[in-house]
Amino acid sequence: MRTLIKNATIINEDKQFKGDVLIEDEFITEVGEGIDKPADKTIDASGKILIPGMIDDQVHFREPGLTQKAEIKTESRAAVAGGITSYMEMPNTIPQATTIDLLEDKYKRANEVSLANYSFYMGTTNKNLDELLKIDQKKICGVKIFMGSSTGDMVVDDEKALEKTFEEVKTLIATHCENDPMIGENAKKYRAKYGENVPIECHPDIRSREACYKSSSYAKSLADKYGTRLHILHISSKEELDLFRNDIPMKEKHVTSEACIHHMWFSREDYKEKGTHIKWNPAVKEREDAEAILQAVNDDRIDVIATDHAPHTLEEKDNTYFKAPSGGPLVQHALPALFEFWKQGKLT
Numbered sequence: 001m002r003t004l005i006k007n008a009t010i011i012n013e014d015k016q017f018k019g020d021v022l023i024e025d026e027f028i029t030e031v032g033e034g035i036d037k038p039a040d041k042t043i044d045a046s047g048k049i050l051i052p053g054m055i056d057d058q059v060h061f062r063e064p065g066l067t068q069k070a071e072i073k074t075e076s077r078a079a080v081a082g083g084i085t086s087y088m089e090m091p092n093t094i095p096q097a098t099t100i101d102l103l104e105d106k107y108k109r110a111n112e113v114s115l116a117n118y119s120f121y122m123g124t125t126n127k128n129l130d131e132l133l134k135i136d137q138k139k140i141c142g143v144k145i146f147m148g149s150s151t152g153d154m155v156v157d158d159e160k161a162l163e164k165t166f167e168e169v170k171t172l173i174a175t176h177c178e179n180d181p182m183i184g185e186n187a188k189k190y191r192a193k194y195g196e197n198v199p200i201e202c203h204p205d206i207r208s209r210e211a212c213y214k215s216s217s218y219a220k221s222l223a224d225k226y227g228t229r230l231h232i233l234h235i236s237s238k239e240e241l242d243l244f245r246n247d248i249p250m251k252e253k254h255v256t257s258e259a260c261i262h263h264m265w266f267s268r269e270d271y272k273e274k275g276t277h278i279k280w281n282p283a284v285k286e287r288e289d290a291e292a293i294l295q296a297v298n299d300d301r302i303d304v305i306a307t308d309h310a311p312h313t314l315e316e317k318d319n320t321y322f323k324a325p326s327g328g329p330l331v332q333h334a335l336p337a338l339f340e341f342w343k344q345g346k347l348t
Contacts, residue, residue: 053085065094
Protein backbone atom coordinates (compact mmCIF):
# COMPACT_ATOMS: atom_id res chain seq x y z
CA MET A 1 0.00 0.00 0.00
CA ARG A 2 1.55 3.26 -1.14
CA THR A 3 0.35 6.64 0.15
CA LEU A 4 1.75 9.88 -1.26
CA ILE A 5 1.26 13.16 0.60
CA LYS A 6 1.84 16.10 -1.76
CA ASN A 7 2.50 19.83 -1.32
CA ALA A 8 2.69 19.85 2.47
CA THR A 9 4.57 22.41 4.54
CA ILE A 10 7.01 19.97 6.13
CA ILE A 11 8.62 20.94 9.43
CA ASN A 12 11.37 18.60 10.58
CA GLU A 13 14.77 18.95 12.27
CA ASP A 14 14.85 22.76 12.18
CA LYS A 15 13.87 22.88 8.49
CA GLN A 16 10.64 24.08 6.91
CA PHE A 17 9.92 23.46 3.24
CA LYS A 18 7.15 22.61 0.79
CA GLY A 19 7.41 18.94 -0.09
CA ASP A 20 6.05 15.44 -0.36
CA VAL A 21 6.14 12.28 1.74
CA LEU A 22 5.89 8.73 0.41
CA ILE A 23 4.64 6.02 2.75
CA GLU A 24 4.87 2.31 1.86
CA ASP A 25 2.67 0.19 4.10
CA GLU A 26 3.41 1.58 7.57
CA PHE A 27 6.83 3.10 6.88
CA ILE A 28 7.89 6.49 5.50
CA THR A 29 10.29 5.68 2.66
CA GLU A 30 10.95 9.09 1.13
CA VAL A 31 10.72 12.76 2.09
CA GLY A 32 11.50 15.42 -0.50
CA GLU A 33 10.28 17.76 -3.19
CA GLY A 34 8.55 16.67 -6.39
CA ILE A 35 8.15 12.97 -5.56
CA ASP A 36 6.52 11.49 -8.65
CA LYS A 37 5.81 7.82 -8.02
CA PRO A 38 2.61 5.81 -8.47
CA ALA A 39 0.52 5.56 -5.29
CA ASP A 40 -2.66 3.82 -4.20
CA LYS A 41 -3.73 6.97 -2.37
CA THR A 42 -2.67 10.57 -2.95
CA ILE A 43 -3.37 13.31 -0.40
CA ASP A 44 -3.13 16.96 -1.40
CA ALA A 45 -1.81 18.71 1.72
CA SER A 46 -1.60 22.21 0.22
CA GLY A 47 -1.84 24.79 2.99
CA LYS A 48 -1.36 22.18 5.70
CA ILE A 49 1.54 21.52 8.08
CA LEU A 50 3.13 18.07 8.23
CA ILE A 51 5.33 17.35 11.25
CA PRO A 52 6.62 14.25 13.06
CA GLY A 53 4.34 12.93 15.77
CA MET A 54 5.31 14.10 19.25
CA ILE A 55 6.38 11.68 21.98
CA ASP A 56 4.92 12.28 25.45
CA ASP A 57 7.09 10.67 28.10
CA GLN A 58 4.62 11.13 30.97
CA VAL A 59 0.90 10.42 30.90
CA HIS A 60 -1.65 8.92 33.29
CA PHE A 61 -4.36 7.16 31.27
CA ARG A 62 -6.11 5.79 34.40
CA GLU A 63 -6.63 2.20 33.26
CA PRO A 64 -7.10 -0.11 35.10
CA GLY A 65 -9.15 0.85 38.09
CA LEU A 66 -9.80 4.56 37.52
CA THR A 67 -11.76 4.43 34.29
CA GLN A 68 -14.41 6.85 35.54
CA LYS A 69 -11.73 9.44 34.75
CA ALA A 70 -10.26 8.07 31.50
CA GLU A 71 -9.26 4.95 29.57
CA ILE A 72 -6.35 3.98 27.35
CA LYS A 73 -8.63 4.11 24.28
CA THR A 74 -10.09 7.56 24.99
CA GLU A 75 -6.81 9.17 26.01
CA SER A 76 -4.77 7.69 23.17
CA ARG A 77 -7.45 9.05 20.83
CA ALA A 78 -7.04 12.49 22.40
CA ALA A 79 -3.26 12.16 22.04
CA VAL A 80 -3.44 11.42 18.31
CA ALA A 81 -5.97 14.24 17.82
CA GLY A 82 -3.40 16.57 19.38
CA GLY A 83 -0.44 15.33 17.34
CA ILE A 84 1.09 13.05 19.98
CA THR A 85 1.62 9.64 18.42
CA SER A 86 3.66 7.88 21.12
CA TYR A 87 3.23 7.93 24.88
CA MET A 88 4.78 6.48 28.03
CA GLU A 89 2.22 5.74 30.73
CA MET A 90 2.64 5.77 34.50
CA PRO A 91 2.05 2.96 37.03
CA ASN A 92 -0.20 4.66 39.64
CA THR A 93 -3.37 2.86 38.56
CA ILE A 94 -5.49 0.39 40.54
CA PRO A 95 -3.87 -2.04 40.99
CA GLN A 96 -0.51 -0.29 40.80
CA ALA A 97 1.80 -1.68 38.10
CA THR A 98 4.53 -2.84 40.48
CA THR A 99 4.90 -6.44 39.27
CA ILE A 100 5.80 -7.95 35.91
CA ASP A 101 2.38 -9.59 35.63
CA LEU A 102 0.45 -6.37 36.29
CA LEU A 103 2.64 -4.52 33.82
CA GLU A 104 1.98 -7.18 31.19
CA ASP A 105 -1.75 -6.69 31.71
CA LYS A 106 -1.39 -3.02 30.71
CA TYR A 107 0.57 -3.93 27.58
CA LYS A 108 -2.11 -6.45 26.59
CA ARG A 109 -4.85 -3.87 27.04
CA ALA A 110 -2.98 -1.23 25.04
CA ASN A 111 -2.42 -3.76 22.26
CA GLU A 112 -6.20 -4.17 22.08
CA VAL A 113 -7.34 -0.53 22.18
CA SER A 114 -4.53 2.03 21.91
CA LEU A 115 -4.63 4.32 18.88
CA ALA A 116 -1.03 5.48 19.41
CA ASN A 117 2.34 3.85 20.04
CA TYR A 118 2.88 3.06 23.71
CA SER A 119 5.20 2.02 26.46
CA PHE A 120 4.68 1.69 30.21
CA TYR A 121 6.75 2.44 33.28
CA MET A 122 6.98 -0.09 36.06
CA GLY A 123 6.31 1.31 39.51
CA THR A 124 8.54 1.03 42.55
CA THR A 125 7.74 0.47 46.19
CA ASN A 126 9.91 0.15 49.26
CA LYS A 127 9.84 -3.62 48.80
CA ASN A 128 9.66 -4.65 45.11
CA LEU A 129 13.33 -4.61 44.06
CA ASP A 130 13.18 -8.31 43.14
CA GLU A 131 10.45 -7.55 40.59
CA LEU A 132 12.37 -4.58 39.20
CA LEU A 133 15.39 -6.80 38.56
CA LYS A 134 13.27 -9.12 36.37
CA ILE A 135 12.53 -6.34 33.87
CA ASP A 136 13.38 -6.86 30.21
CA GLN A 137 14.93 -3.47 29.41
CA LYS A 138 13.92 -3.76 25.75
CA LYS A 139 10.23 -3.91 26.59
CA ILE A 140 9.65 -0.97 28.94
CA CYS A 141 10.55 2.72 28.91
CA GLY A 142 11.73 2.84 32.50
CA VAL A 143 11.09 2.50 36.21
CA LYS A 144 9.07 5.22 37.98
CA ILE A 145 9.91 6.29 41.52
CA PHE A 146 7.58 8.59 43.41
CA MET A 147 10.10 10.29 45.71
CA GLY A 148 7.18 12.48 46.76
CA SER A 149 3.58 11.35 47.14
CA SER A 150 1.07 12.51 44.54
CA THR A 151 -2.08 10.87 43.16
CA GLY A 152 -2.14 7.40 44.68
CA ASP A 153 0.09 6.02 47.43
CA MET A 154 3.35 4.91 45.86
CA VAL A 155 5.91 7.07 47.63
CA VAL A 156 9.29 5.39 48.15
CA ASP A 157 10.66 6.90 51.36
CA ASP A 158 12.99 4.18 52.64
CA GLU A 159 16.51 5.48 52.01
CA LYS A 160 17.99 1.98 51.88
CA ALA A 161 15.40 0.91 49.30
CA LEU A 162 16.16 4.01 47.21
CA GLU A 163 19.91 3.37 47.38
CA LYS A 164 19.49 -0.26 46.30
CA THR A 165 17.17 0.72 43.45
CA PHE A 166 19.60 3.33 42.11
CA GLU A 167 22.47 0.91 42.53
CA GLU A 168 20.99 -2.23 40.99
CA VAL A 169 18.30 -1.26 38.45
CA LYS A 170 19.91 -0.95 35.02
CA THR A 171 17.07 0.58 33.04
CA LEU A 172 16.17 4.29 33.11
CA ILE A 173 14.78 5.56 36.42
CA ALA A 174 12.23 8.38 36.16
CA THR A 175 11.49 10.30 39.35
CA HIS A 176 8.75 12.48 40.78
CA CYS A 177 10.83 14.64 43.13
CA GLU A 178 9.24 16.37 46.10
CA ASN A 179 10.26 16.03 49.75
CA ASP A 180 7.27 14.66 51.68
CA PRO A 181 8.32 15.65 55.23
CA MET A 182 8.79 19.28 54.16
CA ILE A 183 5.41 19.30 52.41
CA GLY A 184 3.80 17.75 55.48
CA GLU A 185 5.18 20.48 57.74
CA ASN A 186 4.01 23.18 55.35
CA ALA A 187 0.53 21.67 55.12
CA LYS A 188 0.31 21.50 58.91
CA LYS A 189 1.19 25.21 59.17
CA TYR A 190 -1.41 26.27 56.61
CA ARG A 191 -4.08 23.98 58.11
CA ALA A 192 -3.51 25.66 61.47
CA LYS A 193 -4.12 29.03 59.82
CA TYR A 194 -7.03 28.22 57.46
CA GLY A 195 -8.46 24.85 58.53
CA GLU A 196 -9.67 22.83 55.53
CA ASN A 197 -10.30 25.96 53.44
CA VAL A 198 -6.71 26.69 52.49
CA PRO A 199 -6.67 29.05 49.48
CA ILE A 200 -5.41 27.36 46.30
CA GLU A 201 -2.92 30.24 45.96
CA CYS A 202 -0.99 28.64 48.84
CA HIS A 203 -0.30 25.47 46.82
CA PRO A 204 3.21 26.56 45.69
CA ASP A 205 4.03 27.47 49.31
CA ILE A 206 2.91 24.08 50.64
CA ARG A 207 4.51 22.06 47.85
CA SER A 208 7.42 24.44 47.88
CA ARG A 209 10.46 25.04 45.69
CA GLU A 210 12.62 23.97 48.64
CA ALA A 211 10.81 20.61 48.78
CA CYS A 212 11.36 20.15 45.04
CA TYR A 213 15.05 21.05 45.10
CA LYS A 214 15.84 18.89 48.12
CA SER A 215 14.35 15.83 46.44
CA SER A 216 15.72 16.51 42.94
CA SER A 217 19.23 17.15 44.21
CA TYR A 218 19.07 13.97 46.30
CA ALA A 219 18.01 11.93 43.27
CA LYS A 220 20.85 13.39 41.24
CA SER A 221 23.35 12.64 44.00
CA LEU A 222 22.26 8.98 43.97
CA ALA A 223 22.52 8.85 40.17
CA ASP A 224 25.99 10.38 40.31
CA LYS A 225 27.04 7.93 43.02
CA TYR A 226 25.92 4.81 41.14
CA GLY A 227 26.09 5.95 37.51
CA THR A 228 22.33 5.49 37.19
CA ARG A 229 20.44 6.61 34.08
CA LEU A 230 18.13 9.16 35.73
CA HIS A 231 15.31 11.23 34.23
CA ILE A 232 13.78 13.85 36.55
CA LEU A 233 10.18 14.59 35.63
CA HIS A 234 8.20 17.88 35.64
CA ILE A 235 10.78 20.44 36.75
CA SER A 236 8.87 23.32 38.37
CA SER A 237 11.42 25.70 39.90
CA LYS A 238 14.31 27.76 38.58
CA GLU A 239 16.64 26.46 41.31
CA GLU A 240 16.43 22.90 40.01
CA LEU A 241 17.77 23.94 36.61
CA ASP A 242 21.28 24.21 38.04
CA LEU A 243 21.28 20.41 38.40
CA PHE A 244 21.38 19.85 34.64
CA ARG A 245 24.03 20.23 31.95
CA ASN A 246 23.95 21.57 28.41
CA ASP A 247 27.68 21.46 27.75
CA ILE A 248 27.77 17.82 26.64
CA PRO A 249 25.93 15.94 23.88
CA MET A 250 22.61 14.35 24.76
CA LYS A 251 24.03 10.84 24.30
CA GLU A 252 26.59 11.51 27.04
CA LYS A 253 24.07 12.67 29.66
CA HIS A 254 23.26 10.16 32.38
CA VAL A 255 20.90 12.66 34.06
CA THR A 256 18.16 14.25 31.94
CA SER A 257 15.07 16.27 32.74
CA GLU A 258 11.57 17.13 31.60
CA ALA A 259 9.46 20.27 31.42
CA CYS A 260 5.68 20.09 31.37
CA ILE A 261 3.49 22.44 29.38
CA HIS A 262 1.68 23.75 32.47
CA HIS A 263 4.89 24.71 34.27
CA MET A 264 5.83 26.91 31.31
CA TRP A 265 2.33 28.27 30.70
CA PHE A 266 0.75 29.04 34.08
CA SER A 267 2.02 30.84 37.18
CA ARG A 268 0.83 31.81 40.64
CA GLU A 269 -1.38 34.67 39.42
CA ASP A 270 -3.48 32.17 37.42
CA TYR A 271 -4.76 30.42 40.56
CA LYS A 272 -7.14 33.31 41.19
CA GLU A 273 -9.04 32.58 37.95
CA LYS A 274 -8.39 28.86 37.44
CA GLY A 275 -8.50 27.64 41.04
CA THR A 276 -8.00 23.92 41.65
CA HIS A 277 -8.27 23.25 37.90
CA ILE A 278 -4.56 24.11 37.71
CA LYS A 279 -3.60 22.20 40.83
CA TRP A 280 -0.68 19.98 39.84
CA ASN A 281 2.05 18.24 41.81
CA PRO A 282 4.66 19.70 41.68
CA ALA A 283 2.86 23.02 41.95
CA VAL A 284 2.75 25.74 39.33
CA LYS A 285 4.94 28.43 40.90
CA GLU A 286 6.06 31.96 39.96
CA ARG A 287 6.17 33.63 36.54
CA GLU A 288 9.97 33.77 36.80
CA ASP A 289 10.02 29.98 37.24
CA ALA A 290 7.91 29.48 34.11
CA GLU A 291 10.19 31.76 32.12
CA ALA A 292 13.35 30.07 33.43
CA ILE A 293 12.02 26.62 32.54
CA LEU A 294 11.18 27.75 29.01
CA GLN A 295 14.69 29.17 28.68
CA ALA A 296 16.16 25.87 29.89
CA VAL A 297 14.19 24.05 27.18
CA ASN A 298 15.72 26.40 24.62
CA ASP A 299 19.29 26.01 25.87
CA ASP A 300 19.12 22.20 26.29
CA ARG A 301 19.41 21.96 30.04
CA ILE A 302 15.94 20.43 29.83
CA ASP A 303 15.69 17.62 27.29
CA VAL A 304 12.01 16.67 27.00
CA ILE A 305 8.66 18.47 26.82
CA ALA A 306 5.74 16.46 28.22
CA THR A 307 2.21 16.86 29.52
CA ASP A 308 1.84 14.79 32.72
CA HIS A 309 -1.68 14.29 31.34
CA ALA A 310 -3.71 13.29 34.40
CA PRO A 311 -7.48 13.69 34.04
CA HIS A 312 -9.98 13.75 36.90
CA THR A 313 -13.72 14.35 36.94
CA LEU A 314 -14.91 17.95 37.27
CA GLU A 315 -16.68 16.95 40.49
CA GLU A 316 -13.33 15.89 41.95
CA LYS A 317 -11.49 19.00 40.81
CA ASP A 318 -14.23 21.37 42.02
CA ASN A 319 -13.39 20.72 45.63
CA THR A 320 -11.61 22.30 48.58
CA TYR A 321 -7.82 22.52 48.51
CA PHE A 322 -6.91 19.31 50.31
CA LYS A 323 -9.71 17.26 48.71
CA ALA A 324 -9.16 18.35 45.09
CA PRO A 325 -6.78 15.90 43.37
CA SER A 326 -3.76 17.13 41.42
CA GLY A 327 -3.49 16.77 37.66
CA GLY A 328 -5.17 17.93 34.50
CA PRO A 329 -5.89 16.79 30.92
CA LEU A 330 -3.26 18.09 28.49
CA VAL A 331 -2.37 15.42 25.96
CA GLN A 332 -4.61 16.94 23.27
CA HIS A 333 -3.46 20.49 23.96
CA ALA A 334 0.35 20.36 24.23
CA LEU A 335 1.15 20.89 20.56
CA PRO A 336 -1.24 23.86 20.12
CA ALA A 337 0.35 25.42 23.22
CA LEU A 338 3.82 24.93 21.73
CA PHE A 339 2.71 26.52 18.47
CA GLU A 340 1.49 29.46 20.54
CA PHE A 341 4.92 29.73 22.18
CA TRP A 342 6.43 29.72 18.67
CA LYS A 343 4.03 32.45 17.56
CA GLN A 344 5.12 34.52 20.58
CA GLY A 345 8.78 34.03 19.61
CA LYS A 346 9.52 31.95 22.70
CA LEU A 347 10.37 28.70 20.85
CA THR A 348 11.93 27.99 17.48
